[in-house]
Amino acid sequence: MLTIAEFRELVRAELGPHLARATPASAREFLDKLQLRMHEESGEGSPYTLDGDEGPLSYEEIVIQFFSRVLDYRPEQAFIMLWLLAFEQHFGILEEDYSRRSLSLFGDGEPT
Secondary structure (H helix, E strand, O other): OOOHHHHHHHHHHHHOOOOOOOOHHHHHHHHHHHHHHHHHHHOOOOOOOOEEOOEEOOHHHHHHHHHHHHOOOOHHHHHHHHHHHHHHHHHHHHHHHHHHHHHHHHOOOOOO
């Protein structure tokens, strides 16, 4: 499993010492690569499926399941998973903001 020191080195190697190369696109690429690596190392088998016993899960149910599972992780693994989630959320919001701004500058309609 990845240690916090190894994680810190990976983040800084990919995104710069002070995350100067972090953009929505580079963050997404980094997150996809690292989450795949962590999943493969976890030995948990197949990736999450989005269907529950009673049909498809809502976004809220998926997030609640994630938080529930993280409570059982080793502290280092939980820290990394929660950092990655916060990082992903930040850049998701930033990307939405960029999209709204570009629509208002270049688009001819209201953003969705």
